Amino acid sequence: MLEVLRRLIQDVNDADSLEDALALIVGQVRAAMQTDVCTIYLHDKGSQKLIFRATEGLNSEKVGQFGLRFDEGLVGWVATREEPLNLDDASAHPQFQLVEGLGEEPFNAFLGAPIVHQRDLLGVLVVQQGDHRRFSEDEEAFLITVSAQLAGLIAHAELAGAISQTNSVAVDADGGARLSGIAACSGIGIGTAAWVSPHADLQTVPSRQAADRRAELKAFRDALASVRSDIQQVAENLEDELGPEDRALFGVYLSILDDSALGGEVAALIKAGEWAQGALSQVMLRHIRHFERMEHSYLRERAVDVRDLGTRVLGYLQDADRRDVDYPEATVLVAEELTASALGEIPRDRLVGIVSMRGSANSHTAILARAMGIPAVVGVEDLPVKRLPDQQLVVDGYNGRIYVNPHVDLLARFEGLLAEDEALFEELAPLATQPATTSDGSAVALWVNTGVAADVQRAREFGAEGVGLYRTEVSFLLRDRFPSEEEQRQLYREQLEALHPSPVTMRTLDIGGDKALPYFPIEESNPFLGWRGIRVTLDHPEIFLTQVRAMLKANEGLHNLRILLPMVTAIDELRSAKELILRCHDEVKSEGFTGPLPPIGVMIEVPAAVYLASALAEEADFLSVGSNDLTQYLLAVDRGNARVADLYQALHPAVLAALMHIIEAARSHNKPVSICGELAGDPRAAPLLVAMGFDQLSMNAGSLSVIKRVLSAFSRDELKALMETLLPLRSTQEVVSCLDAALSARGLDSFLRRGESTG
Numbered sequence: 001m002l003e004v005l006r007r008l009i010q011d012v013n014d015a016d017s018l019e020d021a022l023a024l025i026v027g028q029v030r031a032a033m034q035t036d037v038c039t040i041y042l043h044d045k046g047s048q049k050l051i052f053r054a055t056e057g058l059n060s061e062k063v064g065q066f067g068l069r070f071d072e073g074l075v076g077w078v079a080t081r082e083e084p085l086n087l088d089d090a091s092a093h094p095q096f097q098l099v100e101g102l103g104e105e106p107f108n109a110f111l112g113a114p115i116v117h118q119r120d121l122l123g124v125l126v127v128q129q130g131d132h133r134r135f136s137e138d139e140e141a142f143l144i145t146v147s148a149q150l151a152g153l154i155a156h157a158e159l160a161g162a163i164s165q166t167n168s169v170a171v172d173a174d175g176g177a178r179l180s181g182i183a184a185c186s187g188i189g190i191g192t193a194a195w196v197s198p199h200a201d202l203q204t205v206p207s208r209q210a211a212d213r214r215a216e217l218k219a220f221r222d223a224l225a226s227v228r229s230d231i232q233q234v235a236e237n238l239e240d241e242l243g244p245e246d247r248a249l250f251g252v253y254l255s256i257l258d259d260s261a262l263g264g265e266v267a268a269l270i271k272a273g274e275w276a277q278g279a280l281s282q283v284m285l286r287h288i289r290h291f292e293r294m295e296h297s298y299l300r301e302r303a304v305d306v307r308d309l310g311t312r313v314l315g316y317l318q319d320a321d322r323r324d325v326d327y328p329e330a331t332v333l334v335a336e337e338l339t340a341s342a343l344g345e346i347p348r349d350r351l352v353g354i355v356s357m358r359g360s361a362n363s364h365t366a367i368l369a370r371a372m373g374i375p376a377v378v379g380v381e382d383l384p385v386k387r388l389p390d391q392q393l394v395v396d397g398y399n400g401r402i403y404v405n406p407h408v409d410l411l412a413r414f415e416g417l418l419a420e421d422e423a424l425f426e427e428l429a430p431l432a433t434q435p436a437t438t439s440d441g442s443a444v445a446l447w448v449n450t451g452v453a454a455d456v457q458r459a460r461e462f463g464a465e466g467v468g469l470y471r472t473e474v475s476f477l478l479r480d481r482f483p484s485e486e487e488q489r490q491l492y493r494e495q496l497e498a499l500h501p502s503p504v505t506m507r508t509l510d511i512g513g514d515k516a517l518p519y520f521p522i523e524e525s526n527p528f529l530g531w532r533g534i535r536v537t538l539d540h541p542e543i544f545l546t547q548v549r550a551m552l553k554a555n556e557g558l559h560n561l562r563i564l565l566p567m568v569t570a571i572d573e574l575r576s577a578k579e580l581i582l583r584c585h586d587e588v589k590s591e592g593f594t595g596p597l598p599p600i601g602v603m604i605e606v607p608a609a610v611y612l613a614s615a616l617a618e619e620a621d622f623l624s625v626g627s628n629d630l631t632q633y634l635l636a637v638d639r640g641n642a643r644v645a646d647l648y649q650a651l652h653p654a655v656l657a658a659l660m661h662i663i664e665a666a667r668s669h670n671k672p673v674s675i676c677g678e679l680a681g682d683p684r685a686a687p688l689l690v691a692m693g694f695d696q697l698s699m700n701a702g703s704l705s706v707i708k709r710v711l712s713a714f715s716r717d718e719l720k721a722l723m724e725t726l727l728p729l730r731s732t733q734e735v736v737s738c739l740d741a742a743l744s745a746r747g748l749d750s751f752l753r754r755g756e757s758t759g
């Protein structure tokens with residue numbers, strides 16, 4: 001049975017259309033179960049009927065010709081209850097109904113199973129037989145298994161069908177097709193999809209003897225030179241968008257082609273007699289396969305880079321003139337996996353959105369998209385990439401959704417939201433230079449989170465009062481080796497100087513989880529519960545010491561540095577880290593540097609740290625809540641997994657109880673406590689966080705003005721009353737509704753959809 005199932009899934013996967021997929025299913029299931037009939041009914045959300053879509057054994061002329069309501073027939077019974085129905089005599093069942101001309105009369109035995117995908121009823125799968133007999137338990141289990149396994153494939157085929165408009169399946173109640181992924185950069189983008197494709201196919205190149213090795217070698221070198229210059233051009237296109245830090249990524253990218261790396265291997269093969277195309281393809285494919293087998297998302301991303309480079313070189317070698325694609329005025333870039341070079345290929349003023357099949361909120365693409373401020377949705381598992389080009393797309397970067405060929409009403413709604421966003425942006429612009437206060441004039445400290453170089457610039461533009469979280473690992477991620485102490489010192493100095501005299505909180509290297517360095521691979525089956533953050537750096541004091549020394553030296557004469565430790569779960573980790581920091585301080589002093597020991601803080605982002613908050617607050621100088629990880633670990637919901645994204649609720653009552661506990665712990669030792677996860681920049685959550693007593697809210701620079709506006713609508717007393725109403729609530733839904741009502745009552749409805757992390 002397993003073998004039958006495997007083959008069926010493979011065939012359905014390869015099917016060209018929904019019709020083909022359904023025909024394959026009914027044919028193969030009937031054969032495997034040796035029944036007389038196999039039929040599929042699919043749920044049409046427009047008419048709310050179960051449409052007769054494919055059959056083997058009944059009258060196929062009826063396909064697409066009729067549908068049953070949920071209260072009609074045995075099929076309606078299965079759909080309503082979403083459970084299987086196994087009968088030896090179908091006609092004896094009270095809900096049995098004969099459909100004229102279908103040819104069901106001779107069949108007595110009936111077995112139906114619902115087809116359910118992500119809680120959504122897609123249809124019903126039925127087998128029937130002439131004999132008066134009940135299907136066996138094994139047969140029933142098989143049909144349920146087939147139905148569960150095929151649900152995802154049917155959903156995918158349905159979507160592809162809706163997109164190519166070959167049938168009338170309405171996938172979304174509003175019309176058009178809706179797909180869900182992970183919100184990577186907030187905002188709305190409306191435009192035409194463009195697919196940045198690989199230029200040539202490495203897979204199809206044959207192996208052949210070189211007629212003239214020297215000429216082949218020259219052709220290869222010329223192709224390399226062309227690709228280099230293309231990529232340099234791409235880097236230049238991005239010059240205004242990205243700082244030197246981010247552009248360094250392209251250097252890493254190019255180094256893959258160096259003689260000391262893959263370029264050398266290709267040249268060696270050519271010298272040994274293989275023609276240039278064959279040599280290139282063999283070397284590249286070998287490395288791609290190697291990277292693709294790696295567990296780690298970062299390393300798998302390198303496979304994409306290698307493939308991208310290889311196909312570009314091949315494109316030149318094949319003398320295939322690069323298509324001069326004329327990108328639409330408003331382009332949504334669509335890709336299975338985005339590379340930095342693909343991002344740079346579309347002129348910035350035409351790029352309005354980004355959608356990718358793979359990737360998580362912390363992937364490279366997401367980091368770059370955020371730095372460029374382009375609405376992005378990643379991890380859209382069901383994305384039918386090749387069918388999207390030239391279709392109209394709406395990218396909802398607030399909720400992690402995209403809409404394909406939206407119905408006019410839906411489109412009008414998003415156009416309205418986009419216009420509102422633009423108007424709001426204008427309206428809020430003057431707030432950048434004003435401090436954040438409540439309506440009764442009480443000040444609130446709003447800080448920013450930084451990572452890429454461009455963030456510092458934006459932080460200044462938007463009037464940040466400090467940096468609550470500088471994610472140092474981002475600049476480590478964009479390189480091909482650990483940065484030296486001096487390189488780090490310069491980087492940190494820029495941050496400290498740019499915001500001086502405001503405080504800058506630098507987090508020590510937080511790698512592991514879904515953030516792995518290409519040159520320091522960590523392979524684990526459960527990386528979020530593995531070697532992460534402080535665990536890695538305490539095991540590698542040389543990395544930690546170099547980083548802290550660089551931070552202390554950068555602080556010379558400025559004295560606005562604060563050091564923050566990620567992923568702390570035990571007091572020993574804080575003590576060991578403090579010891580190392582003290583050691584560094586003594587060392588740099590002996591080298592002639594002056595300056596005080598900076599405040600040392602602990603991130604509270606795992607449940608253990610919540611329960612230990614009082615002890616941590618006593619021994620640290622400040623606490624900072626990482627609500628992204630705290631939510632993930634408290635609720636046991638992977639923050640990067642689109643399948644459980646609905647369960648990722650940062651306003652869950654359990655998270656709120658934890659926040660209160662942390663604040664009380666910090667208060668009891670008179671230590672400041674801030675919050676620097678996405679929740680701080682959520683307009684729905686910010687009033688509550690201020691009411692709870694956080695000393696600073698640290699967020700992306702783009703959120704500052706919105707949060708200032710929201711907070712200015714509440715007095716301190718109103719905030720307190722709001723908090724007292726909210727804390728006893730028992731469900732996320734109740735909390736969210738209550739906050740929505742509070743914002744709505746103050747005319748702040750337009751900010752509600754910006755609450756992206758609240759679930």
Ligand code: PEP
Binds near residue numbers: 471605
């Ligand atoms: C957090 O976990 O909330 C946080 C701020 O850290 P990061 O998102 O970098 O894990």
Ligand code: MG
Binds near residue numbers: 566629
């Ligand atoms: Mg974290």
